[in-house]
Amino acid sequence: MASVPPEVPDLSEDDLKSILETVISKSPDGIITVNMDGVIVFSNPAADRMYGYPSLRGKNLDELVPELMREDLHIKMEEYRAEGIHELSGRVFETVSLRADGTEFPVEMTINPAETPAGRYITSIIRDISQRKEMEEELRNREEQFRDLFENASDMIQAVNPEGKFVYVNRAWKETLGYTDRDLEELTLFDVIHPDKLDECRELFRRVMSGERIPTVETAFITSDGEKVFVEGNVNVRMRNGEVEYSRAIFRDVTERMKFQRELERLAAIVESSGDAIVSYDLEGNIMDWNRGAEMVYGYSAEEVRGKNISILMSEEELKKLRGLISEVKSGGLVSNFEAKRIRKDGEEIWVSISMSPLRDFNGEIIGISTIARDITEMKRTQAALEASEEKYRKIVEKFIQNALALISEINR
Known part of the structure; x- marks a missing residue:
């Protein structure tokens, strides 16, 4: 049943005037x-x-x-x-x-x-x-502060709309990648992603624009002159009326760190593949690193010796010699091609030629010893056999000479 609208009473001019005045x-x-x-x-x-x-x-x-x-x-x-x-x-x-x-x-x-x-x-x-x-001025001041913060941040900051067009990039972003404001009017996000990461980035962008929060992102950009720049950071989105307005990302240039990491990996691979025993230990002699070459030379796996004292590889006499060498290295000295005896896991005594150098931390303080040892047992055996052979033939020659001299002396009588 439809409701009946209430009856509106007619107001006199005096009433209307009174209301208006109020x-x-x-x-x-x-x-x-x-x-x-x-x-x-x-x-x-x-x-x-x-x-x-x-x-x-x-x-x-x-x-x-x-x-x-x-x-x-x-x-x-x-x-x-x-x-x-x-x-x-x-x-x-x-x-x-x-x-x-x-x-x-x-x-x-x-x-x-x-x-x-x-x-x-x-x-x-x-x-x-x-x-x-006053509130607008305060808001402008805050916006200016944030804008200044973003513009002068050392990290790369960007905002990208759902079509991949740049809404905002800060100064560090432009300086790192070398693009100008005019370039960015024509470019999309996918134009500055390195080809190696393009497919991965497209999928990542799709997930972000669907509202998924991705806390950590690692990718690579390509600079205006074609260089590859590795970055890591985080990405989120700005929503308006339930729709994604744009994505926001803060990236840090980790190119130098990546190069350093790859160089470390390269050096680690060299160390690991070396046939020499490469071992490092702290100033108390506790083993920290043990490569595959050390496993072959000494017979112990890295798991067996890590944390144990280097003294397990030598006699008390050899340990005394080592302590003297460690004192020399602690003073900043180097030890090259020092020959010493060591004991393998199976009890066999072997000869090694050792070079030692100090391990330093980022402040230059010596925190340990790095050693490279080459198994010279076979060389020692060959050298001993050669010396024994030389001694044998020396005695034969001496005997021959003595006999010859005696014969000559007999004849001369």
């Missing part, structure tokens, strides 16, 4: 009416308070306008007198007003000209927007 007197906005001479013929309490006067009635509009703006006010009033049209009629605009104490303040205003039997008047509704302007 609305005007209680309005938080200032309301003033001026005649064609610019004299204020009406003001509500809010306008009086706003401008700092007991009453504005009878004052000239010039008194509410800063001096530099009065000439423009006079021109507009003359145009209205002549043409009956005010260019700002019915529009909301911002301007500056003048209080009784001489201070200026921003206002938002609407102007409504009116023709009456008593003449033409202009009524203005005025709102003090000082607080709003």
